[in-house]
Amino acid sequence: VVDPASGEELRTLEGHRNVVYAIAFNNPYGDKIATGSFDKTCKLWSAETGKCYHTFRGHTAEIVCLSFNLQSTLIATGSMDTTAKLWDIQNGEEVVMLTGHSAEIIALSFNTTGDRIITGSFDHTVAVWDVGTGRKLHTLIGHRAEISSAQFNWDCSLIVTGSMDKTCMLWNAVTGTRVATLTGHDDEVLDVCFDYTGQRIATSSADGSARVYNAETKKCIAKMEGHGGEISKICFNPQGSRILTASSDKTARLWDPHTGQCIQILEGHTDEIFSCAFNYKGDIIITGSKDNTCRIWR
Missing domain, CATH: 2.130.10.10 (YVTN repeat-like/Quinoprotein amine dehydrogenase)
Structure with a gap:
């Protein structure tokens, strides 16, 4: 601690x-x-x-x-x-x-x-x-390979799932029926998450890219490209104005979820980063790496 x-x-x-x-x-x-x-x-x-x-x-x-x-x-x-x-x-x-x-x-x-x-x-x-x-x-x-992650949205009406079959699926949480299949990644989907309002979905993949989808239209609204390795973790900040990704290329990146532009590269770890998170206020980031260290970023 x-x-x-x-x-x-x-x-x-x-x-x-x-x-x-x-x-x-x-x-x-x-x-x-x-x-x-x-x-x-x-x-x-x-x-x-x-x-x-x-x-x-x-x-x-x-x-x-x-x-x-x-x-x-x-x-x-x-x-x-x-x-x-x-x-x-x-x-x-x-x-x-x-x-x-x-x-x-x-x-x-x-x-x-x-x-x-x-x-x-x-x-x-x-x-x-x-x-x-x-x-x-x-x-x-519906998925044709192992599940990598699954999450409810905030009002518990939807469930999002990511899979090694390269897709992400959206489900009605009440009826258990599939609402949409979100495609576009060329390799395994390793992590999925909703923003805090449940209006957007972010996905990260072994193909080195991340995507943002509109939960209502089911359309891809931003692509985030630039990592040199698989992206194992993705999350929104509490305000929904930033996305954070952690990659095997030893960096974490901050992105604008509206444009898909990279705002900042967090460099310093000497091995792959497998975990990342914002604090509640959204002004501190923590990353965990295979280099046996955690780093705190402000």
Whole structure:
């Protein structure tokens, strides 16, 4: 746990017995941290003291993705054992197990109201689940290769999915029907996201480019080209006025989502960048790299 203002290390969370692969704050509260590990456990920590509240045990293979619900009452974990589990933050108990995928789950996302969760799997499908009962409501079938990412828009009316089949698909979250297939990339789509209003979709690809689509017209409105390698992560700033991409070419880039123009290249990492994010205000960027460092940019 690091103070972004000074770069000073505040706390070290120790206890996992293997790679820590997934991590999250319980935003917007920010007082708890969840970590998911190849040791098949998830741990819940105090962000303030570093104390471990609970160790969630039950998965039979590596945990590769996790998420808090917005209400900060549940943690969802997705595993290579093909299941996802929902855990009660208060008592540390398993609430429900989501079974039905035939391959590892690599993406999951709660909707904002917390009554639905989606899971994306290497079995080429995304499933929509009822959080209260653990019942599968829809299976989103259409992609012809592994899912790379899946997300609800803010009002929970749409789901966007990205796949290794080079496409991105838009789905009606209520009915589970496909609304559109967004094409244009020449290689695997590695990441997809909505802006905060849910009006635009950004995609990043192994072809080294990123794209912005209008969620209503389903048309590509901007192409972002210039990276010299695959783009593994893409995100909008909270205001929706900038896009950030992280690439294997060792740089991150800031773009104008309206024009697709590159505004700034963030250089300094000595190996590929696999993660990037804005803070809530949108005035700080963090990047994570295979060079074993994180960098904070203002």
